[in-house]
């Protein structure tokens with residue numbers, strides 16, 4: 655397999671970022687912990703193989719740490735998510751913050767497994783968090799992965 659490259663996004667990447675977010679999240683607006691983000695406006699890390707996008711991570715850095723707002727691998731189980739998460743942690747350290755954090759949902763068992771195997775801890779559970787998010791983004795489905803009712807949010811963090 656050819657080398658996986660992770661780099662920061664630029665203005666030239668906007669179209670591919672918008673397409674990737676639309677494929678994964680039905681648009682560029684994502685909602686977590688009661689806040690709507692336009693992920694296309696956030697800084698991004700792109701994973702590329704042979705100059706083709708195979709993964710995307712968008713994030714925001716505040717005093718509270720680096721929040722991973724979206725992370726997607728277009729071809730799962732090929733090391734893309736791991737490379738993106740490692741690059742985000744590196745960025746967070748370089749920014750001087752002491753944690754990387756994110757919110758996922760109760761149905762996303764693949765992501766929960768993925769994050770915990772990479773050192774993230776569950777630090778918060780918000781029952782009904784997705785029901786709140788659905789008020790801001792009604793297109794969020796009621797049934798998620800594995801046929802699980804999609805209702806709750808979980809916050810995970812990696813201490814740096």
Ligand SMILES: CC(C)(COP(=O)(O)OP(=O)(O)OC[C@H]1O[C@@H](n2cnc3c(N)ncnc32)[C@H](O)[C@@H]1OP(=O)(O)O)[C@@H](O)C(=O)NCCC(=O)NCCS
Nearest residue numbers: 725726727730731732733734735736737757758765768771
């Ligand atoms: C969660 C997600 C980002 C993980 O990305 P990924 O690229 O599949 O992650 P990786 O390939 O790095 O790791 C996944 C597994 O594949 C394994 N893997 C990596 N390369 C592999 C290879 N060449 N052959 C076989 N397995 C491989 C990894 O070891 C890992 O298994 P482990 O957890 O037992 O160690 C991805 O599943 C995804 O895009 N999900 C949909 C969007 C989503 O839900 N995002 C999270 C929202 S909070």
